[in-house]
Amino acid sequence: MPAHLAGRAERALVLGEQVDLQWSGGDAVLVDRASDAAFRLDGVAAAIVDGLSVPTTLGALCERVRREFDVGEDECATSVATFVEGLREQGRADVLEAPAGVTKVRRRYLDLLARALVNLIYPEHELRVDHLEREGARPTAIAQRRLMRDIRYAHAEQFTELIEAKRDGLPWRGRPSPDAHTMIGLRRLENLERCAVRVFADEVPGDFLEAGVCRGGASVFLRALQVAYDEEARVTWVADSFAGLPEPSHPVDVAAGLDFSEPRQPWLAASLPAVRETFATYDLLSDGVRFLPGWFAESLPDAAVERLALLRIDADLHSSTSEALTALYDRVSPGGYVVVDDYNSVEACRVAVDGFLAARGIRAEIRPIDRNAVFWRKT
Numbered sequence: 282m283p284a285h286l287a288g289r290a291e292r293a294l295v296l297g298e299q300v301d302l303q304w305s306g307g308d309a310v311l312v313d314r315a316s317d318a319a320f321r322l323d324g325v326a327a328a329i330v331d332g333l334s335v336p337t338t339l340g341a342l343c344e345r346v347r348r349e350f351d352v353g354e355d356e357c358a359t360s361v362a363t364f365v366e367g368l369r370e371q372g373r374a375d376v377l378e379a380p381a382g383v384t385k386v387r388r389r390y391l392d393l394l395a396r397a398l399v400n401l402i403y404p405e406h407e408l409r410v411d412h413l414e415r416e417g418a419r420p421t422a423i424a425q426r427r428l429m430r431d432i433r434y435a436h437a438e439q440f441t442e443l444i445e446a447k448r449d450g451l452p453w454r455g456r457p458s459p460d461a462h463t464m465i466g467l468r469r470l471e472n473l474e475r476c477a478v479r480v481f482a483d484e485v486p487g488d489f490l491e492a493g494v495c496r497g498g499a500s501v502f503l504r505a506l507q508v509a510y511d512e513e514a515r516v517t518w519v520a521d522s523f524a525g526l527p528e529p530s531h532p533v534d535v536a537a538g539l540d541f542s543e544p545r546q547p548w549l550a551a552s553l554p555a556v557r558e559t560f561a562t563y564d565l566l567s568d569g570v571r572f573l574p575g576w577f578a579e580s581l582p583d584a585a586v587e588r589l590a591l592l593r594i595d596a597d598l599h600s601s602t603s604e605a606l607t608a609l610y611d612r613v614s615p616g617g618y619v620v621v622d623d624y625n626s627v628e629a630c631r632v633a634v635d636g637f638l639a640a641r642g643i644r645a646e647i648r649p650i651d652r653n654a655v656f657w658r659k660t
């Protein structure tokens with residue numbers, strides 16, 4: 282590692298606010314919105330930039346590169362440090378102040394939490410359930426017990442698909458994971474940290490709120506970010522019917538045939554006790570977590586939420602998305618972020634967002650997170 286970078290080894294490094302990493306057909310592209318430039322990245326550069334999406338250290342970046350590529354320790358340390366220094370000189374990476382060691386431990390906590398929330402810890406269990414649902418259980422058959430034991434190797438192809446679906450937050454075999462506490466995948470969780478880090482660094486006032494929480498995992502992550510970054514005075518608001526989606530009533534939803542209500546999609550409904558339990562499981566249930574049960578049209582307009590630094594909407598329907606935006610958008614502080622799931626994958630949701638922004642004359646720079654979700658910063 283070059284001597285002038287050695288002191289930075291434990292400081293938090295993060296991608297600049299104006300830089301996005303976008304994936305197109307397996308290719309990684311670094312987009313610098315400030316200079317309107319885009320660069321295709323090779324494998325190592327993509328791994329480094331991907332690692333920098335959330336605050337990290339040079340040491341952690343090197344570990345990641347060495348996990349993916351066959352490169353010696355010293356050579357890796359020098360190349361990573363030089364590449365990151367280049368990004369810093371171009372204004373494409375920032376150093377955040379953090380006491381030595383904190384970044385490292387926080388990185389490990391949040392990465393482990395994210396993997397637990399999407400169920401990358403015991404993923405083969407989902408293969409087992411899928412197999413038993415298809416083939417039926419034969420509890421006494423030794424062959425079946427062996428298959429249950431070795432299923433990730435016996436069904437290696439499905440296992441790979443499952444892991445990729447979890448990274449990208451996509452359904453696997455036509456439904457969200459029955460085990461995961463969130464269906465939004467690793468990339469969208471990382472994006473939440475990216476947004477949170479900026480509002481903390483810029484002291485943007487306000488709480489975090491998720492409208493549409495299902496089993497609660499993304500909201501758990503929002504609260505974990507507040508706790509991990511010593512921002513516990515902010516509240517995490519958790520808004521849901523806790524009974525699934527309403528039946529479609531808005532003409533755009535009806536025309537698109539979007540019926541995600543509980544009788545059709547049982548996996549999209551989770552009760553309030555179940556969501557509270559999820560928070561408790563991760564030791565994150567406290568007064569800093571407040572629940573807003575009920576249909577958005579009734580629960581959100583008069584909710585005791587004053588200011589928001591981060592608003593996450595994940596409600597699938599035109600009606601629900603526009604109800605959440607109408608009730609909450611004005612409470613988002615300047616400099617705060619709005620994240621909308623489904624914008625890139627559900628036409629009705631995109632129409633709701635675009636219609637809301639156009640009706641209010643708001644020019645938002647909408648940025649993709651992945652194939653589903655987008656975000657923008659309120660100016």
Ligand SMILES: C[S@@+](CC[C@H](N)C(=O)[O-])C[C@H]1O[C@@H](n2cnc3c(N)ncnc32)[C@H](O)[C@@H]1O
Nearest residue numbers: 463464493494495499522525526576577595601
């Ligand atoms: C796709 S799920 C949310 C996924 C969740 N964010 C996660 O991390 O896995 C959609 C949620 O929105 C809720 N929802 C949709 N429309 C609603 C409305 N109008 N009022 C209250 N809740 C609603 C549903 O109950 C459901 O829990």
